[in-house]
Amino acid sequence: MHPLWQGPLWALAVLLAVLGMLGPFSIDTYIPAFSGIALALDATPLQMQQTLSAYLFGFAFMNLFHGALADSFGRRPVVLTGLAMFTLASAGCALSESIGQLIFFRALQGLSTGAGIVVSRAVVRDLFAPAQAQRVMAQITIFFGIAPALAPMVGGWLFVHLGWAAVFWFLTLVGVLLWSINWRYLPESLPQEMRQPFRIKPLMQGYRTLCSDPRFLLLALASGVPFNGMFLYVLCAPAFLGELLQLEPTQFFWFFMISIAGIMAGAWVSGRLAGRIPPKRQIRHGFVIMLAVSLVNLAANLLWPPHASWAMIPIGVFSFGWAMMVPVVTLLVLDIHPERRGLASSLQAVVGSTANGIVAGVLAPLVMHSALLLALGSISLMLIGLASWIYLHHRWPEIGRHAEAN
Secondary structure: OEOOEOOOHHHHHHHHHHHHHHHHHHHHOOHHHHHHHHHHHOOOHHHHHHHHHHHHHHHHHHHHHHHHHHHHHOHHHHHHHHHHHHHHHHHHHHHOOOHHHHHHHHHHHHHHHHHHHHHHHHHHHHHOOHHHHHHHHHHHHHHHOOHHHHHHHHHHHHHHHHOHHHHHHHHHHHHHHHHHHHHHHOOOOOOHHHOOOOOHHHHHHHHHHHHOOHHHHHHHHHHHOOHHHHHHHHHOHHHHHHHHOOOOHHHOHHHHHHHHHHHHHHHHHHHHHOOOOOHHHHHHHHHHHHHHHHHHHHHHHHHOOOOOOOOOHHHHHHHHHHHHHHHHHHHHHHHHOHHHHHHHHHHHHHHHHHHHHHHHHHHHHHHOOOHHHHHHHHHHHHHHHHHHHHHHHHHOOOOOOOOOOO
């Protein structure tokens, strides 16, 4: 129990997980309405893609500043301001009468939603010692895994029954509810005496310190890049499931159920192991699982044509290994420079979102129509993270060596 949080840990995990879910949720919810938006606003496919690109650009850009703002003004003001901005931007999307207006308000959404995922990580480490923080982070990962499954279903239902604008009115309502709940319950976890002045020169010096620290960069790569071994399949889901596995759209949910089950199970195991084994051993277990299943997946695709009876299972096991190790790596990232946890969380998010963007824009179109190329792409991304961790492990063996009892 922490003096700033008297409720059960799972309630805090839900609160912070929902903040982190807001970013991907606001993407996945409106994608089913693409056709309706294009028809209503007389938009070309390129213009519709720009509504997504504007959001992602705003999200990546503002990630550079959310953590620094949270280190300077506190965690609560940044979260509440971000939620207020998201709410207004969502209403602006719903009221848009042209594709230009929609692109503008989607960019505003992107600028605001990163606050949740960046600040939530810092709040956990502010409040709890390493082992307890790992348990909370694992619970957050469990709840976070629900978003990719719920968002397309909610967005699709709203679009079919109420029209495309209803999707954004729903996100507006979500913003109002989250602002109210966080105003009431989110603790301010950063004491006044620990806050850093918000000035551009110290901010750039902080980024220079982090970017020049190979420990931080290696940990950020180890946590952010392997996720794309799974995310690649999510990005390529229409081609992978529809063309290669010959599944009907109504059967796609099996893929998401398997992937989410892997994430939730891996996060649960991570929480159970917190404080019982050294962090680096848990990270090793996660990478061993991801490496083993990636090799099996690659071999299977070399030997047999892809089939729904087996081709989705490796992604679920991969998700399990990733979710088992990522809460630990995330906490190690935040503890490299504990006086700048907000800034570290921001830069970690930038590394992850940059990797996601490269995979989405460059790699996915190249491999999406071949199961073998998908398997090669997935294992290659995992190996980048694995190589980063192995080098870190040998160069700085003291990192993650001891399990914390608290």
